[in-house]
Amino acid sequence: MITILAVAVIGFLLGSIPTGVWAGLAFKKIDIRQHGSKSTGATNVFRVLGAKLAVGVLVVDVAKGFLAAYVGSRLDFGDTLLTSNQLAMVAGVAAIIGHLFPIFARFKGGKGVATGAGMLLFLAPPEIGFAVLIFVITVWLTRLVSLGSILATFFISISLILEKYYFGFPLGNEMIGLAVGLLAIIIFTHRANINRLLHGQENRFGAKS
Numbered sequence: 704m705i706t707i708l709a710v711a712v713i714g715f716l717l718g719s720i721p722t723g724v725w726a727g728l729a730f731k732k733i734d735i736r737q738h739g740s741k742s743t744g745a746t747n748v749f750r751v752l753g754a755k756l757a758v759g760v761l762v763v764d765v766a767k768g769f770l771a772a773y774v775g776s777r778l779d780f781g782d783t784l785l786t787s788n789q790l791a792m793v794a795g796v797a798a799i800i801g802h803l804f805p806i807f808a809r810f811k812g813g814k815g816v817a818t819g820a821g822m823l824l825f826l827a828p829p830e831i832g833f834a835v836l837i838f839v840i841t842v843w844l845t846r847l848v849s850l851g852s853i854l855a856t857f858f859i860s861i862s863l864i865l866e867k868y869y870f871g872f873p874l875g876n877e878m879i880g881l882a883v884g885l886l887a888i889i890i891f892t893h894r895a896n897i898n899r900l901l902h903g904q905e906n907r908f909g910a911k912s
Contacts (some may be wrong), residue, residue, distance in 0.1 A: 716792035718801025768821025771798035795822030
């Protein structure tokens with residue numbers, strides 16, 4: 704029980720690092736949550752603060768999820784029956800929750816895409832590689848980051864389900880649950896974007912705030 708609690712706390716604290724908020728305060732003296740789409744993610748940072756800071760925010764947000772999963776997989780006090788992969792999932796999900804509700808930024812954070820991608824980069828690198836390709840192609844063709852994020856996450860969920868139930872890959876049910884749960888989180892955090900997409904009003908990548 705101590706192990707599960709420890710990896711959850713570590714994951715949450717890593718996820719709670721409000722990269723976009725701190726970047727805005729440090730370099731432009733503004734709270735990114737009061738500008739543009741009011742998201743703390745790299746897309747809004749790009750619009751408000753520029754490309755260089757956006758790249759830095761993206762890298763750190765991905766690293767939060769990856770590092771949380773890595774630490775979770777390595778930390779074991781011998782008091783749990785969970786496998787290293789399952790502990791990585793606990794830590795990764797905690798990091799996503801921390802990103803959504805960061806303790807260091809009044810519990811108002813981002814949408815969880817980059818941090819979730821970092822977790823999956825550790826747990827499912829081939830799938831996340833193809834998902835990134837789908838994301839890049841979608842954004843390149845449509846300049847809609849939200850659509851790219853949703854399609855990429857949907858691809859990961861479907862691919863893992865097919866791998867387990869059609870191709871017979873030895874994937875645990877918890878991995879399927881993780882992928883579906885992540886898709887649900889992404890859809891929920893992008894509900895306003897989805898509404899704008901349906902009405903043809905979504906902001907396109909490259910538009911400055």
